[in-house]
Amino acid sequence: MYNNREIMETIKMIEEQNLDVRTITMGISLIDCMDTDIYKSCEKVYNKIYNHAKDLVKTGDFISKKYGIPIINKRVSVTPIAMLVGVSGGDPVLYAKTLDKVASDIGIDFIGGYTALVGKGFAPGDLELINSIPEALATTTKLCSSVNIGSTRAGINLDAVKLMGQKVREAAELTKDFECIGASKLVVFCNAVEDNPFMAGAFHGVGEADTVINVGVSGPGVVRAAIANAPKDASIAEIAETIKKTAFKVTRMGQLVGVEASKMLNKPFGIVDLSLAPTPAVGDSVAHILEEIGLEQCGSCGTTACLAMLNDAVKKGGVMASSRVGGLSGAFIPVSEDAGMIAAAEAGSLTIEKLEAMTAVCSVGLDMIVIPGDTTAEVISALIADEAAIGMINNKTTAVRVIPAIGKKDNESLNFGGLLGYGPIMPISKLKPNTFINRGGQIPAPLNSLKN
Amino acid sequence: MNAVLSVVGKDTVGILASVASKCSEYKANVIDVSQTVINKYFAMFMFINIDNLTIEFNDFVDELIALGKAKGLEIHVMHEDIFNLMHKI
Incomplete structure (x- = not known):
C-alpha cells in the first residue's frame, strides 16, 4: 500500500508541476496502400488511417480520466510518403491533403510522415516529395514533414542538405503571413529513428509492425521541483540520483498509459520515449x-x-521504469517551446553556437529556433550540415528545425501559439558557405574507431 | 480494483458524509479512510473498491468532481494502478 505522502506527491506532480503524457502516437504502415493510381492510393491511405485510428482520441481521453493524467496530444505517424509517391507518381500534395483531412476527421492533433529518407541518395518519389514540402505545409494544418539526410553508417548527402536549406526557406516564405509556421513543421534529420512519437519528426519506419502505439512523456516541471527540494549543498551525484528517481516515476506513468492504450485499441505496444519535452507554460x-x-x-x-548529466540521468531512471524504451529519448531543447530558453535567448545569454554545443550531448538538435528572414538558403544548408555532422560523428540523432522570420526586423519575434510557443529572432553568422554547399556529393561515412 | 479518492478544502460540516454517500449511491465500497483538519483545512484520503460500481468508473469520477465543485472542494479520484506503478518497484 502507498501512503498519503505518495498520493499527494502524485497529485502535486500533475496539478502543480505540469506532469503529463505529451502524446500517444499510433504508427500506421501504409505499405499495403500503395497503388499505381494516386487517387486510389489516397483513398486507401484515408481508409486505413481512419479505420485504425478512429478511436485514438476517445481512448486517450478515457485513459486520461481513469488515471487523472492529462494526455495532451493524440497523433498518428505513417510510412514515409515518398515511398508511396515512388509507386504512384503524381502530385505528392494530394497525399498531404489526404493525411490532413483524415487527421481532422478523427480529431487528432498532428499527423507525421510526409517524409523522405535520402541519407545516401534519392530513390523514385524522394525528390518529388521534397520539392512539394513547402506547398504541402502551406496548404495543410496538422501535417508534419521530415527528411533524413544522413547517418553514421552512410555519411551525409550534401545534395539533399543543399535542397533542404532551400525548402526550409520556401516553407517559411509561403506562410509568411502566418508567422512563417510552415517551417516549424519541417525537420531535417541525421540518424532519424523509426519509432519517434514526437512531432515534427515522427514517421512510421519500414522496420516497424503494421500498427503500433508509442508514447512520449513530459515532465521538466517535475524534475525541476525535485531538484529544488534537494539541499543547496547536495553534490552533483546526489542531484543526478534525484533526477533518476523522478524520471523513473514519470516514465512509469508513460508505460501505464502506453500499455493501457495498446490493450484498448488492440494494437501492439511499441515504446516509451523518455524525452523531457518542455512547453512554453511557466x-x-x-x-x-x-x-x-x-x-x-x-x-x-x-x-x-x-x-x-541531466540527459544521462533521465535515461538511466527511465530505462528501469519501462519494458521498452525507444524513440529519441533525451532532453529536448526547442527554444520557442521552453519559457526558460525564450528568456535566455531574449537576454542574449543563449546563442545558436551554444545551442549547437548542447546538441552534442542531448537529443535532439537545433530545434524551433527563429533566425533572421534574410538568412540565405546556403547558410541554412550549412547549419544543417554542421548539425548532421555532430550526429554522424557521435552516433546519435540530430535535427534542425529553424524558422526564417521572413519580412521581420531582427529585433522582432514570431508567435506560433499553442505548444509551438514563440521565439525572438536569434542572430546567425552571415558569412557565405556557398562554395562548400554547392559542391554537392556525399560526405563519406566516418571511421568508428580511433575516437578522439 | 481499487481507486484513491482525495479531498482537500475548507472544513465544513458533512464533507466526509457527502463523499461517503456518493460512494454508497454508486456502490463504491470504502475500504480505508484517513482524515485530518489542519488550520481549518480539511484533508481526506479514501481507498475505495470499485468492483461493483453501478456506473462506469469515468462517470463516477465526473460525479465526484461535480460534487467537489458544488462544495468548493478539490476532489481527485484516480485508479490505484498509477500509485502502485509510480511508487513501487
Whole structure:
C-alpha cells in the first residue's frame, strides 16, 4: 500500500508541476496502400488511417480520466510518403491533403510522415516529395514533414542538405503571413529513428509492425521541483540520483498509459520515449532545470555539462521504469517551446553556437529556433550540415528545425501559439558557405574507431 | 480494483458524509479512510473498491468532481494502478 505522502506527491506532480503524457502516437504502415493510381492510393491511405485510428482520441481521453493524467496530444505517424509517391507518381500534395483531412476527421492533433529518407541518395518519389514540402505545409494544418539526410553508417548527402536549406526557406516564405509556421513543421534529420512519437519528426519506419502505439512523456516541471527540494549543498551525484528517481516515476506513468492504450485499441505496444519535452507554460522548462542545478541562466558556461548529466540521468531512471524504451529519448531543447530558453535567448545569454554545443550531448538538435528572414538558403544548408555532422560523428540523432522570420526586423519575434510557443529572432553568422554547399556529393561515412 | 479518492478544502460540516454517500449511491465500497483538519483545512484520503460500481468508473469520477465543485472542494479520484506503478518497484 502507498501512503498519503505518495498520493499527494502524485497529485502535486500533475496539478502543480505540469506532469503529463505529451502524446500517444499510433504508427500506421501504409505499405499495403500503395497503388499505381494516386487517387486510389489516397483513398486507401484515408481508409486505413481512419479505420485504425478512429478511436485514438476517445481512448486517450478515457485513459486520461481513469488515471487523472492529462494526455495532451493524440497523433498518428505513417510510412514515409515518398515511398508511396515512388509507386504512384503524381502530385505528392494530394497525399498531404489526404493525411490532413483524415487527421481532422478523427480529431487528432498532428499527423507525421510526409517524409523522405535520402541519407545516401534519392530513390523514385524522394525528390518529388521534397520539392512539394513547402506547398504541402502551406496548404495543410496538422501535417508534419521530415527528411533524413544522413547517418553514421552512410555519411551525409550534401545534395539533399543543399535542397533542404532551400525548402526550409520556401516553407517559411509561403506562410509568411502566418508567422512563417510552415517551417516549424519541417525537420531535417541525421540518424532519424523509426519509432519517434514526437512531432515534427515522427514517421512510421519500414522496420516497424503494421500498427503500433508509442508514447512520449513530459515532465521538466517535475524534475525541476525535485531538484529544488534537494539541499543547496547536495553534490552533483546526489542531484543526478534525484533526477533518476523522478524520471523513473514519470516514465512509469508513460508505460501505464502506453500499455493501457495498446490493450484498448488492440494494437501492439511499441515504446516509451523518455524525452523531457518542455512547453512554453511557466514551470515546464528544461532551461529552468539547468538553472535549478545552479546556473545563473541557460547558455552560461556549464550549460553543456549540466545538460549532459541531466540527459544521462533521465535515461538511466527511465530505462528501469519501462519494458521498452525507444524513440529519441533525451532532453529536448526547442527554444520557442521552453519559457526558460525564450528568456535566455531574449537576454542574449543563449546563442545558436551554444545551442549547437548542447546538441552534442542531448537529443535532439537545433530545434524551433527563429533566425533572421534574410538568412540565405546556403547558410541554412550549412547549419544543417554542421548539425548532421555532430550526429554522424557521435552516433546519435540530430535535427534542425529553424524558422526564417521572413519580412521581420531582427529585433522582432514570431508567435506560433499553442505548444509551438514563440521565439525572438536569434542572430546567425552571415558569412557565405556557398562554395562548400554547392559542391554537392556525399560526405563519406566516418571511421568508428580511433575516437578522439 | 481499487481507486484513491482525495479531498482537500475548507472544513465544513458533512464533507466526509457527502463523499461517503456518493460512494454508497454508486456502490463504491470504502475500504480505508484517513482524515485530518489542519488550520481549518480539511484533508481526506479514501481507498475505495470499485468492483461493483453501478456506473462506469469515468462517470463516477465526473460525479465526484461535480460534487467537489458544488462544495468548493478539490476532489481527485484516480485508479490505484498509477500509485502502485509510480511508487513501487
